[in-house]
Amino acid sequence: MTEAVMLAPTRYVTVKLASQLIGLTVRAIESKIARGTWIEGRQFRRQDGNIYVDLRGVEQWVEKGTV
Template identity: 35%
Template structure:
């Protein structure tokens, strides 16, 4: 599959299914400013949260262990 056809944004529910993380974890990251709205995740019209898989991967790769 070419990069231009890869899925970038997925609904929060699907992201949680793929990663095993809970919606609560994602909401905490958003509330704490760890994930930036519009970058790693985004609240869309209608109230749903979507997650940007490409940006989350970048975040993981550049995150330091505390």
């Protein structure tokens, strides 16, 4: 019998993984960042040339209904 494995993502994930987890395309996420809809330090962070999406920040953004 195979044992089930449960995985929980970390708070910060790549744009590609965030896309799969929250149901937005990579392009949609990149657009939200470029237009300033998502704020650096709230919904995403930059580190070593990469963008990491803050899943808690995105969750709060969705709950507030912020445009």
